[in-house]
Amino acid sequence: MVARLAAAPRPRQSLEADARGDHDLNSGFHPSQPLVPAAVLVPLIDHPEGLTVLLTLRTLHLHDHAGQISFPGGRIDPGDADATAAALRETEEEVGLKPERVRLVGRLDTYVTRTGYQVTPLVGLIEPPLELAIDPEEVAEAFEVPLEFLLDPANRRRDSRIYQGLERHFWAMPFGRHYIWGATAGMLVNLVEVLGAAA
Numbered sequence: 001m002v003a004r005l006a007a008a009p010r011p012r013q014s015l016e017a018d019a020r021g022d023h024d025l026n027s028g029f030h031p032s033q034p035l036v037p038a039a040v041l042v043p044l045i046d047h048p049e050g051l052t053v054l055l056t057l058r059t060l061h062l063h064d065h066a067g068q069i070s071f072p073g074g075r076i077d078p079g080d081a082d083a084t085a086a087a088l089r090e091t092e093e094e095v096g097l098k099p100e101r102v103r104l105v106g107r108l109d110t111y112v113t114r115t116g117y118q119v120t121p122l123v124g125l126i127e128p129p130l131e132l133a134i135d136p137e138e139v140a141e142a143f144e145v146p147l148e149f150l151l152d153p154a155n156r157r158r159d160s161r162i163y164q165g166l167e168r169h170f171w172a173m174p175f176g177r178h179y180i181w182g183a184t185a186g187m188l189v190n191l192v193e194v195l196g197a198a199a
Contacts, residue, residue: 020109020111020186021112022113022114022186023112023114025158025171026114031113031116035112035116035117035118037076037117037118037120038074038118039073039074039076039084039086039119039120039121040071040073040120040122041073041087041088041102042108042187042191044124044125044126045126045144046128050147050148051147052144052145053145053150054126054130055069055070055071055144055145055178055180056069056071056072056095056139056141056142056143058140059138069178069180069181070183072091072139073087075117083120083122088102094138095133095135095142096134096135097130105123105124107121107123108121108123108194111186111187113183145173145175150173150191150192151195156172156185156188156192157171158172159171159172170186171188173188
């Protein structure tokens with residue numbers, strides 16, 4: 001499965017109107033530039049029984065995306081050498097996973113959010129045990145979703161909500177008591193597409 005990522009087509013990195021993002025399912029949702037550079041880690045946990053994806057539940061008091069499911073990551077700071085450095089730094093800060101534990105195996109398409117972020121998703125492989133140290137200021141919970149669950153088309157759907165008087169459409173992947181949606185679900189759909197294209 002991991003080998004498929006290395007064999008996958010080169011991801012899109014364009015900032016043009018056809019770039020991947022929240023606007024894929026919503027015409028007119030493409031944000032105006034300049035975009036804020038950000039990076040996330042898509043952590044694949046290599047359990048003997050199969051790969052899982054590590055996700056976090058953001059705390060309710062955060063200014064951005066409070067209470068939502070996300071990948072570890074955030075803005076690219078001036079001190080970060082690149083998107084990879086930012087994703088690994090943020091991952092260590094949020095869940096205590098040290099950079100040396102992560103073997104980068106690929107990246108997904110750059111994802112543009114309606115809120116104006118240009119997100120670079122890096123895919124990393126981690127051998128268990130995780131031994132996480134969660135930052136309670138940012139993360140309420142970390143949990144794993146089996147990759148096989150995400151690969152099953154029956155487990156993803158298009159949902160919608162009314163936002164500022166307009167209907168907004170987005171990908172959703174409900175998993176137990178967790179509702180994975182929005183940009184995180186969009187990037188997971190990309191991961192599924194990449195694995196399928198490289199099969």
